[in-house]
Amino acid sequence: MPFIKIIRPLNCLFVILSVFFGALYQSSIINIYPIIFAALSAVLIAAAGYVINDFFDIPIDIINRPDRVLPSGKINPKIAYIYSVMLFIFGITASYFTQNFYCVIIAIVNSLLLFSYAKMFKMSFLAGNILVASTTASTFLFGGLCNDNIKNSIIIVIFAFLYTFIREIVKDGEDIEGDIKLNANTLAVKIGRKNIAIVSIFPALAIILYSIFLFTKNIIVMKVFLVFTVGVSLPLTILIVYILRKSEMRRFANASSLMKINMLMLLIILWVG
Numbered sequence: 001m002p003f004i005k006i007i008r009p010l011n012c013l014f015v016i017l018s019v020f021f022g023a024l025y026q027s028s029i030i031n032i033y034p035i036i037f038a039a040l041s042a043v044l045i046a047a048a049g050y051v052i053n054d055f056f057d058i059p060i061d062i063i064n065r066p067d068r069v070l071p072s073g074k075i076n077p078k079i080a081y082i083y084s085v086m087l088f089i090f091g092i093t094a095s096y097f098t099q100n101f102y103c104v105i106i107a108i109v110n111s112l113l114l115f116s117y118a119k120m121f122k123m124s125f126l127a128g129n130i131l132v133a134s135t136t137a138s139t140f141l142f143g144g145l146c147n148d149n150i151k152n153s154i155i156i157v158i159f160a161f162l163y164t165f166i167r168e169i170v171k172d173g174e175d176i177e178g179d180i181k182l183n184a185n186t187l188a189v190k191i192g193r194k195n196i197a198i199v200s201i202f203p204a205l206a207i208i209l210y211s212i213f214l215f216t217k218n219i220i221v222m223k224v225f226l227v228f229t230v231g232v233s234l235p236l237t238i239l240i241v242y243i244l245r246k247s248e249m250r251r252f253a254n255a256s257s258l259m260k261i262n263m264l265m266l267l268i269i270l271w272v273g
Contacts, residue, residue, distance in 0.1 A: 002074040003083065006054055007047035014264075015039075015046040015139055018160070021267060022143025022153035031147050037097040038146035041107050042139050044091030049114035049135070051084035056118040063181055088115070098146045106142055110135050123184035129168040137161035155219065158210060159266060166203045166236075167259045169196055170243065174252035193247035197240065204240050208233045224273030232266045 019039040024030065054061065054070050061071045069075050075083075088111045095107035113131055121128040137160040144153025172179070172188035173196040179189050188196045211233065215225040239255045239262070 002069045006051055006069040006075065006080065006083075007087075008050045011050065012043045012047055015043045017267070018042070018136075018139040019143035019146075021156060021271065022140035023147035023149055024143075025149065025156060025271065026152040027147060027149040029147055029149065034098040034100065034103075034146040035143065037094050038100075038103055038142050041091050041094035041098065041103070042142055044087050044094060045107060045111050045114065046139070048084045048087030048091060048111065049118070051080055051087065052115055053118040053122070055080050055084060056122070060175070060179065060184075063177065100146050102145050103142060106138055106145070110138060123179065123186055125185050125190060126187055129165055129172070129187065132168050133161045133165040136164040155214065156267070156270060159207065159270075160263075162203045162207050162210070163259070163263050163266065166200050166207075167256055167263075169200055169203075170252055170256050170259065172196060173243070173247070174249055174256055177249070193243075193249075193252065196252075197243040197247050200240055200243070204236050207236065220270075220273060224269065227273070228266070228269050231269050232262060235262050235265075 016039045019042045020035065023035045023038065054068060055077055058070050058077060061068045066072065070077055070080055092104070092107045092111055095104045098104070113135055117128055117131045117135075121131055137157045140153050140156045140160055141150075144150045144157075169187055172186045173193045176186075176188045176193060179186050187199065191199070211220070211225060211228050214220045215222070220228070235258075239258055243251050243255050
């Protein structure tokens, strides 16, 4: 069904899991109703973001992804726009029932940021990458806020920001052909695929160094650190080398997909540890 497909169901599931992770990670407190409404709010706003992004992306997707819902004509663009606005409204409304003022503020701010990203910042130099990384990381913060678990959730907020930032710039490398035709000002257009691969080294290195920092401060134990190194740091390093060796669209697309799995592995390792 097009109205389901356009909201990226698997991505929405990840958003729900992110809120629950931020709320419950290393916490003995479970405020179930605020958590449920936080998850509902986050997933509605994320879904709205995907729809409005596709609405403004129609010219790019005709070139890069013609099989998507809007360029293929499965949903009328005006209907998609209304659908997105309604999802934003429902998402902000749901945040009220978390009974947390900061959650409401985050819901409003993220809605505005996602709309602004889709309309103005997606094709801008670095701003769009940072904005997406911030809104993704904020879902974990959202969960932490609704369950009074800020201290623990901040750990994954930092990991989520860094990892999402890497994936966003890799996706820029994947979409460079369509972006060039539309005179986009993305990082990939400015510096090229080869240099995008080089730039991705720095946030990847930051993830590895942050895991070392957590270990040296006894925030994660030796067992978790070793599993993290093998299950997250090593695969991430291999993916970066993979796109460095041959900077072509197919490799960037493969790396972007595999990074989703690696991010999920990161969450599992931290949760089990």
